[in-house]
Amino acid sequence: MFLDFFYLLREKGLDVTPTDWLTLTEALDKGLAGNSFTGFYCLCRAVLVKSESLYDKFDQAFLEHFKGIAEMPEIPPEFYQWLANPRGSESMDGQKHQSPYRTAEQIEQMLRERIGEQTCQHNGGTYWVGTGGSSNFGNSGAGQEDGIRVGGQGHYHAAMRVAGERRFRDFSEDQVLGLRQYQMAFRRLRQFSGETNAAKTELDLDATIQATSDNAGKLKIEYKRPRQNTVKLLLLIDSGGSMDEYMAVVTALFQAVRKSNHFQDLKIYYFHNCIHDRLYTDPTCTPGKWVESESVLHQLDGNYKMIILGDAEMAPYELLNYRYYGQNRMCGLDWFQLFQKHYPHNVWLNPSTGGRSLWHDDYWSVGSHYDLSTYDILNDKFDMYLLTVANLEKALKKLLVSR
Amino acid sequence: MQTNLTFEGSQDYVAGADLMSAVNISMALQKPLLIKGEPGTGKTKLAESIAAALGKQLIIWSIKSTTKAQDGLYFYDVVQRLYDSQFGGNDVKDVEQYVKLGKLGEAFSAEEQVVLLIDEIDKADLEFPNDLLWELDKMEFYIPQTKQTVKAKTRPIIIITSNAEKELPDAFLRRCIFHYISFPDKDLMRKIIKVHYPVLEMDLLESAMNAFYALREQRGLQKKPSTSELIDWIRALQIGGISAEEICKTMPFAGVLLKKSEDMAELEKMKQTGRGPFAG
Numbered sequence: 001m002f003l004d005f006f007y008l009l010r011e012k013g014l015d016v017t018p019t020d021w022l023t024l025t026e027a028l029d030k031g032l033a034g035n036s037f038t039g040f041y042c043l044c045r046a047v048l049v050k051s052e053s054l055y056d057k058f059d060q061a062f063l064e065h066f067k068g069i070a071e072m073p074e075i076p077p078e079f080y081q082w083l084a085n086p087r088g089s090e091s092m093d094g095q096k097h098q099s100p101y102r103t104a105e106q107i108e109q110m111l112r113e114r115i116g117e118q119t120c121q122h123n124g125g126t127y128w129v130g131t132g133g134s135s136n137f138g139n140s141g142a143g144q145e146d147g148i149r150v151g152g153q154g155h156y157h158a159a160m161r162v163a164g165e166r167r168f169r170d171f172s173e174d175q176v177l178g179l180r181q182y183q184m185a186f187r188r189l190r191q192f193s194g195e196t197n198a199a200k201t202e203l204d205l206d207a208t209i210q211a212t213s214d215n216a217g218k219l220k221i222e223y224k225r226p227r228q229n230t231v232k233l234l235l236l237i238d239s240g241g242s243m244d245e246y247m248a249v250v251t252a253l254f255q256a257v258r259k260s261n262h263f264q265d266l267k268i269y270y271f272h273n274c275i276h277d278r279l280y281t282d283p284t285c286t287p288g289k290w291v292e293s294e295s296v297l298h299q300l301d302g303n304y305k306m307i308i309l310g311d312a313e314m315a316p317y318e319l320l321n322y323r324y325y326g327q328n329r330m331c332g333l334d335w336f337q338l339f340q341k342h343y344p345h346n347v348w349l350n351p352s353t354g355g356r357s358l359w360h361d362d363y364w365s366v367g368s369h370y371d372l373s374t375y376d377i378l379n380d381k382f383d384m385y386l387l388t389v390a391n392l393e394k395a396l397k398k399l400l401v402s403r
Numbered sequence: 404m405q406t407n408l409t410f411e412g413s414q415d416y417v418a419g420a421d422l423m424s425a426v427n428i429s430m431a432l433q434k435p436l437l438i439k440g441e442p443g444t445g446k447t448k449l450a451e452s453i454a455a456a457l458g459k460q461l462i463i464w465s466i467k468s469t470t471k472a473q474d475g476l477y478f479y480d481v482v483q484r485l486y487d488s489q490f491g492g493n494d495v496k497d498v499e500q501y502v503k504l505g506k507l508g509e510a511f512s513a514e515e516q517v518v519l520l521i522d523e524i525d526k527a528d529l530e531f532p533n534d535l536l537w538e539l540d541k542m543e544f545y546i547p548q549t550k551q552t553v554k555a556k557t558r559p560i561i562i563i564t565s566n567a568e569k570e571l572p573d574a575f576l577r578r579c580i581f582h583y584i585s586f587p588d589k590d591l592m593r594k595i596i597k598v599h600y601p602v603l604e605m606d607l608l609e610s611a612m613n614a615f616y617a618l619r620e621q622r623g624l625q626k627k628p629s630t631s632e633l634i635d636w637i638r639a640l641q642i643g644g645i646s647a648e649e650i651c652k653t654m655p656f657a658g659v660l661l662k663k664s665e666d667m668a669e670l671e672k673m674k675q676t677g678r679g680p681f682a683g
């Protein structure tokens with residue numbers, strides 16, 4: 001039953017399984033759809049959709065599939081009573097609209113057409129079916145002498161109206177992240193192991209039993225180390241000028257990482273647009289508060305997981321020019337790649353929308369040697385993820401999985 | 404055992420039609436009901452209301468971040484037993500006195516059908532919902548210490564609430580009926596408030612509600628005020644004897660609605676520029 005709807009839902013990305021579908025069929029057998037279209041809509045949504053971020057997709061699929069049914073104007077039985085006695089009404093200030101008297105059949109025909117045309121709720125006005133207006137149809141309005149009062153709730157089309165309202169559009173997963181969501185996402189960065197140097201605080205039951213038996217029955221309690229997270233994280237944050245507009249996002253992510261105090265080690269450094277031979281320990285990138293990038297590479301071994309947080313927007317010469325920072329004959333891109341090689345588990349998180357090419361188009365359009373924007377170059381070299389809910393989860397999962 | 408129970412809200416809880424339908428569906432299909440929603444939209448109260456409406460006992464299992472699935476089934480007090488064996492006292496051969504049933508175990512071993520509320524399941528560890536899958540399916544578990552199987556005589560009505568902080572594992576979601584309690588619109592909110600305050604001036608109610616919804620619509624708030632905060636606010640306004648006109652002018656007792664200092668600062672800004680609840 002409704003198998004087309006099932007496949008449409010899967011096409012829209014809703015991952016409905018055959019088991020869910022059988023549950024739906026079972027529920028329909030038990031009469032749980034309540035003999036109304038709205039009840040059917042609620043039933044489908046409750047059984048098939050498992051997250052409010054998918055409600056919008058479900059609404060769209062439902063509208064698309066069942067549009068044909070809604071277009072059949074179902075005239076409630078009250079209509080036939082009213083057609084026999086069309087209700088006259090007076091407007092608030094006593095005016096009545098003059099309209100040529102139509103026969104009941106003509107009005108009914110107009111209603112069918114009008115319902116077919118109408119795509120949204122309407123109040124006021126003189127044409128559509130709705131409330132508070134002065135057309136031939138609707139209620140609570142200064143209607144015409146020969147009009148028809150349509151029921152206030154509109155129950156027959158409520159399901160389509162509810163789905164059409166698209167109330168859950170904001171819940172789809174491409175929304176802006178908040179602090180709490182970052183924290184939850186970062187909790188995923190865990191690899192538990194008992195092989196740490198933590199204090200022994202958990203009761204080790206088996207060892208206790210063994211030790212007690214060895215001790216000729218006198219109780220001897222043994223403790224073991226609790227399992228701890230062994231993930232070590234290196235976070236490199238871009239605090240160049242172009243990142244100012246993402247301050248809120250960066251702050252939230254930074255706070256989330258700091259509050260996730262379960263990392264075995266957490267090191268945070270800052271750079272201005274691009275990594276060079278020094279990394280700053282302070283977001284303002286003040287000279288003097290820095291460490292050598294080489295020493296960072298020596299101290300923090302390859303077991304660290306590296307996250308680079310930046311918008312990858314900078315002047316192309318910063319990234320590619322060998323003479324910009326002359327010390328090691330390495331350009332910015334070389335440094336990025338050196339870090340990438342040293343830390344095989346790495347991801348790049350980008351709070352911007354990606355590829356604005358501000359520098360490229362506006363500043364460097366004439367006489368520029370560089371055809372690609374820095375965003376494109378870095379996007380190519382790194383696993384870059386734009387910061388949305390879905391992407392953050394993907395990025396962190398990827399960070400854990402070994403190559 | 405087929406029972407034709409239906410839920411239609413109770414005296415002190417107003418539920419939307421889709422919520423009532425989700426509850427009835429989950430009861431008829433005998434699947435757990437997973438409720439998500441903004442904090443303060445009445446998820447916990449829903450379970451209380453269901454239990455009251457159906458006249459069943461309510462068992463609440465409040466999940467903490469340290470909760471393990473085993474805690475819900477049973478707890479075997481080993482250390483007590485070891486100490487007793489060392490220092491005499493109770494008869495240690497009787498294992499049963501050291502095995503205490505958790506909330507899920509209680510729900511299974513109840514004589515009649517109960518309502519079991521698993522509150523805020525997303526607070527626990529990531530693997531917690533998966534650990535419960537078998538027990539939720541089969542409605543039974545085995546205690547090796549006493550060699551007993553605790554089996555549910557009647558399937559309890561299980562309601563699970565989540566604050567939407569974490570994504571729950573897919574295998575767990577498959578076994579549930581899901582419902583998201585969206586924020587009530589003005590009509591439903593009016594009904595909810597009438598349940599709490601049967602005697603309330605219409606002016607005060609309308610003015611407070613308009614200000615509240617206008618405030619919620621403003622961007623820049625870190626934590627939007629929710630239903631329970633509105634109810635508290637109206638109480639404060641009643642006690643303070645505030646009139647309807649004053650509400651739009653000064654928003655008294657805003658600390659009841661907004662709990663963050665950044666939001667209070669934002670409210671001040673709105674007052675300066677005449678936005679949000681201060682408009683018109």
